[in-house]
Amino acid sequence: MDVRRLEVLRELKLRGSVTAVAIATHRTPSAVSQQLKTLEREAGLPLTERSGRGIALTPAGEALARSAGDVAVAIAQAEETWRTYVASPQGRVELALFPTAGRMLLPGLMKAVHQVPGLELVATDVDPVAGDFPALVNDHDIVIAHAVGPTPAWSDGDLVVVPLAEEPLDVALPVGHPLAEAPEVTSVDIAASPWIGVPAHFPTERLYAEIERVAGTQLRIVQRFSDTRVVEALVAAGEGLAVLPRFTSGGRGSGIVLRPLAQLLPTRRIAALMRRETAERPSVRVVVDALRSIAATLGPAERA
Structure with missing residues (x-):
């Protein structure tokens, strides 16, 4: 099976529609549909089925999409081994964080990133009204999330969760x-x-x-x-x-x-969320390590 077609199937599981996959992967919806049909022929079983006006994964599609996640992790690990061999961590890391986390973490994090040659951090402040932080990992390398009350449902099998602070x-x-x-x-x-x-x-x-x-x-x-x-x-x-x-x-x-x-x-619990393959990138690991170090120093503001 073609790795690129497996990735399209996985994106469909994560994003929920052919249109969303097309936008995320810079393809046309018809190209995405064609990739899925080809993968279905290779698999020999129906992988999708009609659901309302869209499509959903069949049980076989769900199983193969999970395997596609494992393939993505394996590829990321291989790429990490190569990058570690030939160069220090570098490249662009995209971070999404809620506003108060930005005040707590971002100044120290930027200082740490500036000390790593070739590493670039692009941060965006977001605070989803429904607290749907896991959905943001589809468009950002690292998402800083927070939750109050019962343990949040962040333990999806496709997510790496790194606790930072309470x-x-x-x-x-x-x-x-x-x-x-x-x-x-x-x-x-x-x-x-x-x-x-x-x-x-x-x-x-x-x-x-x-x-x-x-x-x-x-x-x-x-x-x-x-x-x-x-x-x-x-x-x-x-x-x-x-x-x-x-x-x-x-x-x-x-x-x-x-x-x-x-x-x-x-x-409130504060944690960093990532896709499993993203968490294997050396540049992302450097940023997460810095976040852990900064979070360990957090304390109350000077009182009036």
């Missing part, structure tokens, strides 16, 4: 608030206050539901923003309380203080 999430109060000097706050203490929330389905939204559950009352969310700097400004102005990440929020002159939330003590 960051506490605190309650943000304006300086001078009656609870600002308390060592911690409880859900009952704060439930009656107005709140600055996040857009629906953001990873941290579930924490507001947990506060409601423990306090036994519904929170009054008066504004919703994804930008934590805007949230900080509104909290400092006395417009409401909020939940903010400890390592990138607050600090001297911010006008807010952060206090742990008793009982819940919430955290």
Whole structure:
């Protein structure tokens, strides 16, 4: 079987439609369909079937697509062996990360990358509303993801997951608030206050539901923003309380203080996600090693 046709089948499994595969692989939809038909003849079994207006993989197609992933890993490992033999890690690495991760990780990461000749890092800030970070690995080499609450479904067989950090999430109060000097706050203490929330389905939204559950009352969310700097400004102005990440929020002159939330003590898990074959590239491994080193040094901002 032709390796390139196997890769087309795998892309169909990952992206879900012939049109998406065509765009990603710079082919026409008809060329993608032809590749799939040829592979089907080589395999001797139906690999796709009609599903609504599109197509889906048959069980045989699913099995062969998984094998295509193994082939891609083997090729990446062979390429890594050759690159390691002839040269140091180099080339372009594309990184996607959510905004607060950019503030935590990117300055130190860029400094580390600049020290490796021939290595280029291109970073993009993204924060999918539904927390669908795994889907981003189709278009980026490394995706920095975060999740709050139950263990996220990042353990897909086609993904490599590298844990980076667990960051506490605190309650943000304006300086001078009656609870600002308390060592911690409880859900009952704060439930009656107005709140600055996040857009629906953001990873941290579930924490507001947990506060409601423990306090036994519904929170009054008066504004919703994804930008934590805007949230900080509104909290400092006395417009409401909020939940903010400890390592990138607050600090001297911010006008807010952060206090742990008793009982819940919430955290968000931060990890790097990659395709298995991408994780074998020397340039990607250098960037991931740097991310691990930087994450190990993370700590809270200097308090007001």
